[in-house]
Amino acid sequence: MEPVRRPGGRSARVRTAVHEAVLDLLGMEDWDSLSIAQVAERSGVHQATLYRRWGTLGALIDDVVTERLSQGSPVPDTGTLRGDLEAYAVQVAADVAGPLGPLYVRAAQVGTRVHDDDQLYMMDRAVQLQGMLERAAARGESPPTLLELMEVVIAPLYYHAIFFNRPVGADHARTLVDRLLSLPQ
Amino acid sequence: MEPVRRPGGRSARVRTAVHEAVLDLLGMEDWDSLSIAQVAERSGVHQATLYRRWGTLGALIDDVVTERLSQGSPVPDTGTLRGDLEAYAVQVAADVAGPLGPLYVRAAQVGTRVHDDDQLYMMDRAVQLQGMLERAAARGESPPTLLELMEVVIAPLYYHAIFFNRPVGADHARTLVDRLLSLPQ
Secondary structure (H helix, E strand, O other): OOOOOOOOOHHHHHHHHHHHHHHHHHOOOOHHHOOHHHHHHHHOOOHHHHHHHHOOHHHHHHHHHHHHHHOOOOOOOOOOHHHHHHHHHHHHHHHHHOOOHHHHHHHHHHHHHOOHHHHHHHHHHHHHHHHHHHHHHHOOOOOOOHHHHHHHHHHHHHHHHHHOOOOOOHHHHHHHHHHHHOOOO | OOOOOOOOOHHHHHHHHHHHHHHHHHOOOOHHHOOHHHHHHHHOOOHHHHHHHHOOHHHHHHHHHHHHHHOOOOOOOOOOHHHHHHHHHHHHHHHHHOOOHHHHHHHHHHHHHOOHHHHHHHHHHHHHHHHHHHHHHHOOOOOOOHHHHHHHHHHHHHHHHHHOOOOOOHHHHHHHHHHHHOOOO
16 A cells, blocks of 8 residues: 655655756766766665665656656647747747756657656647647637647757757747748648 | 777677677667666677677667668669658658667767767768758759758658657658648748
């Protein structure tokens, strides 16, 4: 049986401290060189506790990723299709450029093992984006499909960050939205 | 001093056997569960030899990736821009869909450490693709830029494979080429 954990209790504080340590370390280290020992030292939580609670470094990182994804920014609702798309594109560009960028890539690769939580997040996000496009259609605008949005705007943002380690800025994100909106209907 | 190694000698045979074992195992296992012990068992090469030669599993995988990348298919030269682009897109779609697909993603992530060999490969590939586009211009066609090719065609192919673990087929690859060729000049 799971022990009862009071929210905000010791268990939650440990989790917060450990997550913060992982995120701090990721700002300084490559994934490959991160270790449980470093997380223990930085968080002040015993290695034995980390192993007991998370089992492996991989499982701990998954937990951090899932937590961050669940706190993701809401899908924009600015009143216009272009406004929504630009706000969303700029936000994704900032996300992948930030210190947490590698988390998303890691989550994606972890995704080959199909984590229920990550899958749910991806589906949930797709549903929200679909809603954003449907609001535009309801206003009489002609939105692209969700597939077009992902391929024309989101994929290049990740591609630049992943393959060239050189994420793009807000201006380029807006250029991608221009391209999306100029697709033949 | 590096010991002299005869090409095709014992050292080369060991490398071939070990690389084949890694590739076989990747067809069956997740990256996360792959181990030096498994590679030793499958290749028939002692663990001690693997550790002495490659140091870590990560370094071994890097070696496999670099080797495969250097054997990559040549950039197409079919005589027409559309022909070249379609052949290239279909080839990339097949590459990321194949059992080696995860290698490319791994190479990309490894790229954050900037391997000289991987960097050289990427630059070399970019030069070849640029040459393909310049041949089209020389024939009087109006090619896209290399950036447009990467963003509109290559990025979505990787995106589908990486983020949804669902690579696209040749037909969809050709649809992306249609989109690229319909961009406003």
